[in-house]
Amino acid sequence: MTSRKLISIDGMGGDNAPGVVIDGLAAFASSHPAFGFILHGDEQRLRPLVEAHAGLPARVEFRHTDKTIAMDEKPSQALRPKGRNSSMWNAVEAVRAHEAVAAVSAGNTGALMAISKLALRTVEGLHRPALVGSWPTRSGVAAVLDLGADITADATQLVEFAIMGVAFARAVHHKPRPSVALLNIGSEDLKGHDAVREAARLLRAADLDLDFRGFVEGADISEGAVDVVVTDGFTGNVALKTAEGVAKMVTDLLREALTSSTRGKLGAAIAMPALRSFRDRLDPRRVNGAVFLGLNGVVVKSHGGADAVGFRHAIEVAADMGESRFSAEISAQLARLKTEELPFPDAPVNEETAK
Amino acid sequence: MTSRKLISIDGMGGDNAPGVVIDGLAAFASSHPAFGFILHGDEQRLRPLVEAHAGLPARVEFRHTDKTIAMDEKPSQALRPKGRNSSMWNAVEAVRAHEAVAAVSAGNTGALMAISKLALRTVEGLHRPALVGSWPTRSGVAAVLDLGADITADATQLVEFAIMGVAFARAVHHKPRPSVALLNIGSEDLKGHDAVREAARLLRAADLDLDFRGFVEGADISEGAVDVVVTDGFTGNVALKTAEGVAKMVTDLLREALTSSTRGKLGAAIAMPALRSFRDRLDPRRVNGAVFLGLNGVVVKSHGGADAVGFRHAIEVAADMGESRFSAEISAQLARLKTEELPFPDAPVNEETAK
Numbered sequence: 001m002t003s004r005k006l007i008s009i010d011g012m013g014g015d016n017a018p019g020v021v022i023d024g025l026a027a028f029a030s031s032h033p034a035f036g037f038i039l040h041g042d043e044q045r046l047r048p049l050v051e052a053h054a055g056l057p058a059r060v061e062f063r064h065t066d067k068t069i070a071m072d073e074k075p076s077q078a079l080r081p082k083g084r085n086s087s088m089w090n091a092v093e094a095v096r097a098h099e100a101v102a103a104v105s106a107g108n109t110g111a112l113m114a115i116s117k118l119a120l121r122t123v124e125g126l127h128r129p130a131l132v133g134s135w136p137t138r139s140g141v142a143a144v145l146d147l148g149a150d151i152t153a154d155a156t157q158l159v160e161f162a163i164m165g166v167a168f169a170r171a172v173h174h175k176p177r178p179s180v181a182l183l184n185i186g187s188e189d190l191k192g193h194d195a196v197r198e199a200a201r202l203l204r205a206a207d208l209d210l211d212f213r214g215f216v217e218g219a220d221i222s223e224g225a226v227d228v229v230v231t232d233g234f235t236g237n238v239a240l241k242t243a244e245g246v247a248k249m250v251t252d253l254l255r256e257a258l259t260s261s262t263r264g265k266l267g268a269a270i271a272m273p274a275l276r277s278f279r280d281r282l283d284p285r286r287v288n289g290a291v292f293l294g295l296n297g298v299v300v301k302s303h304g305g306a307d308a309v310g311f312r313h314a315i316e317v318a319a320d321m322g323e324s325r326f327s328a329e330i331s332a333q334l335a336r337l338k339t340e341e342l343p344f345p346d347a348p349v350n351e352e353t354a355k
Numbered sequence: 356m357t358s359r360k361l362i363s364i365d366g367m368g369g370d371n372a373p374g375v376v377i378d379g380l381a382a383f384a385s386s387h388p389a390f391g392f393i394l395h396g397d398e399q400r401l402r403p404l405v406e407a408h409a410g411l412p413a414r415v416e417f418r419h420t421d422k423t424i425a426m427d428e429k430p431s432q433a434l435r436p437k438g439r440n441s442s443m444w445n446a447v448e449a450v451r452a453h454e455a456v457a458a459v460s461a462g463n464t465g466a467l468m469a470i471s472k473l474a475l476r477t478v479e480g481l482h483r484p485a486l487v488g489s490w491p492t493r494s495g496v497a498a499v500l501d502l503g504a505d506i507t508a509d510a511t512q513l514v515e516f517a518i519m520g521v522a523f524a525r526a527v528h529h530k531p532r533p534s535v536a537l538l539n540i541g542s543e544d545l546k547g548h549d550a551v552r553e554a555a556r557l558l559r560a561a562d563l564d565l566d567f568r569g570f571v572e573g574a575d576i577s578e579g580a581v582d583v584v585v586t587d588g589f590t591g592n593v594a595l596k597t598a599e600g601v602a603k604m605v606t607d608l609l610r611e612a613l614t615s616s617t618r619g620k621l622g623a624a625i626a627m628p629a630l631r632s633f634r635d636r637l638d639p640r641r642v643n644g645a646v647f648l649g650l651n652g653v654v655v656k657s658h659g660g661a662d663a664v665g666f667r668h669a670i671e672v673a674a675d676m677g678e679s680r681f682s683a684e685i686s687a688q689l690a691r692l693k694t695e696e697l698p699f700p701d702a703p704v705n706e707e708t709a710k
Contacts, residue, residue, distance in 0.1 A: 138604050138608070148540055151540065151547060151548060152548070183593060185503055185506065185588070185592040185593060185596075192506060193507070193589065217593075217596045218592070218593045218595065218596030218598075218599070218600055219596040219597065219599050219600030219603070222597070222603070222604040223600055231593075234547065234548065234590065235589065235593050237541070237572075237573070238538060238572075238586075238593070239573065239597045241540075241541070241573030241574040242573030242574065242576060242594045242597050242598050243573070243597050243598070243601045244573070245573055245575065245576060245577040245578055245598075246577050246597075246598045246601040246605075247601050247605055248574070248577070249492070249493050249577040249578070250602055250605045250606065250637065251605065252493070253493070253633055253637065254609065256633075257629040257630065257632050257633035257636075258626055258629050258633075260632075261628065263626060263628060263629065264626045264628070266626070267622045267623060267625035267626025267627070267629065267630075268626055268629075269622070270618055270622035270625060271613055271618060271619045271621070271623055273616065273618060273619070274616055274618065274619030275612065277615075278608055278611075281608050282605065282608065
């Protein structure tokens with residue numbers, strides 16, 4: 001197993017753990033023979049689930065712990081002694097110890113973020129990590145960040161988000177040269193916050209290897225106008241949840257309309273292949289797996305309610321990130337940025353948060 | 356005509372003016388006999404369009420001007436001498452002069468906002484106007500503000516937005532006691548900006564006549580969790596445009612799926628009544644008409660691309676606002692708020708913007 005790249009899995013995180021976790025793991029493993037797994041959690045519960053999949057036990061190393069972090073636990077509690085040695089903590093710790101190339105958990109987002117920041121720390125030269133997610137668009141998928149690792153972002157941080165988002169889109173969305181833009185509002189006389197305008201100036205002025213396209217508006221995200229959309233964590237989180245809410249409302253209303261009459265049901269039955277392809281295009285499972293970017297190690301957050309298909313996709317994101325040149329690309333871009341930062345003495349450098 | 360309430364109409368604003376404007380006006384007029392209209396623009400073009408509708412000419416007073424404001428004109432240009440006496444300017448001016456109870460324009464948003472602020476000024480005691488819009492929800496409609504009158508909002512302004520949004524929902528959505536919440540993000544350890552948290556504290560502490568429900572997340576807007584959602588103009592604008600983009604993408608993908616095969620087309624034809632009712636639930640025309648709240652007079656902004664049905668709805672919003680106790684309600688709530696502001700010396704009071 002030593003020749004295999006290992007992925008560290010929180011076996012106990014998520015609404016439907018551990019069953020869904022192991023089913024997703026088995027599905028991923030069967031199509032990715034080059035990977036092995038470190039599985040954290042209650043071995044008595046996990047082992048029989050793993051053994052139900054032929055060939056899987058030989059690729060799984062169990063790390064028993066009976067501690068778990070509840071979905072509603074406060075992040076601060078997760079960092080206390082009782083959170084240490086939990087399945088989530090240990091999953092991240094295996095990345096810190098360089099045993100695994102990436103960790104995946106469907107557990108408590110706030111706790112996972114807090115543990116990841118503490119264990120892995122922010123990459124030297126970056127001010128802050130960011131949470132990036134994949135967003136279904138008309139033409140495929142876009143990366144959007146920050147989705148809520150923090151609530152504000154200054155110009156320098158937005159520039160760093162752009163760099164990280166592009167590296168993510170290359171690694172996970174397999175786009176050779178992702179385009180990137182800053183999320184802004186469209187009204188003529190209001191061209192956004194100072195931070196957004198200054199970030200645009202920096203991205204244009206800096207000698208970065210980026211296809212920077214300026215500003216986009218909210219409607220451009222789904223339109224697929226660019227591959228990477230950059231914003232602060234408050235706006236990004238609101239935009240993501242608003243979009244999820246609208247998509248859910250629209251598809252629910254469609255279902256209600258089609259099932260509320262015999263004619264509707266008949267038409268839907270006949271059009272079922274078309275309706276299925278429509279549903280598949282919007283399937284949130286195929287974009288499951290958000291990543292905490294900017295830490296010294298890869299941590300992927302699966303949706304807590306993901307099923308096996310969704311969890312498998314989150315592991316794929318982890319594998320793609322783990323196999324990518326993500327860290328090297330970030331370092332190279334940051335080195336280019338540093339030389340460009342000098343003319344802008346107002347760019348905040350906070351030693352507290354830079355570590 | 357003196358006994359009729361008058362609505363002031365910019366006959367030349369919008370992508371399809373003046374044809375769509377007059378068709379929308381005629382549709383509104385036929386079902387609202389109590390209203391008359393002041394119509395601003397090129398009388399030679401407008402008069403024959405009005406005369407094509409039986410009974411309408413007697414209810415329309417023409418105010419000729421050959422000046423118009425282009426859709427792509429900068430707001431600052433609209434305020435210069437060349438913008439004065441434009442159809443948009445004159446439409447707002449008739450409200451300032453108390454000739455009309457409200458003005459409606461489908462023209463340039465930034466110009467309309469700039470003209471309205473200059474001509475009508477902010478209500479005494481309010482810090483800032485806000486742009487409010489109607490948002491389709493699962494159960495009906497919600498009011499969301501600010502949609503971009505400004506890009507930031509402090510705690511006091513968010514409280515004022517809550518007061519205005521509730522008065523709007525009562526006047527236009529005909530809800531007797533609208534519930535209101537602040538838009539926030541859901542992550543456990545990040546409970547939003549200081550402004551949002553302080554606004555929540557103020558709304559709980561103040562002796563206001565409000566059904567305040569605390570925080571909602573982006574997904575709760577479409578869910579119809581509350582009747583009024585309050586946020587700053589940057590976040591509100593991004594959320595609105597993101598939602599519009601998602602709704603358009605989803606319905607476009609559905610159309611593509613249903614028209615890409617014979618079976619899909621056949622099924623859709625059979626299910627057409629259901630698909631129509633689905634489409635009607637999401638029809639953006641039935642929520643057309645955003646209002647600049649907090650000015651000494653009612654100005655309604657119709658979507659620039661609205662058709663006659665949409666423009667008619669924007670006039671209905673103007674009529675509802677014009678007939679409502681909106682101003683009296685705002686004044687009463689502000690009076691209650693003033694006495695509550697005293698314990699919070701950090702609440703900003705800016706004499707410059709308060710006028």
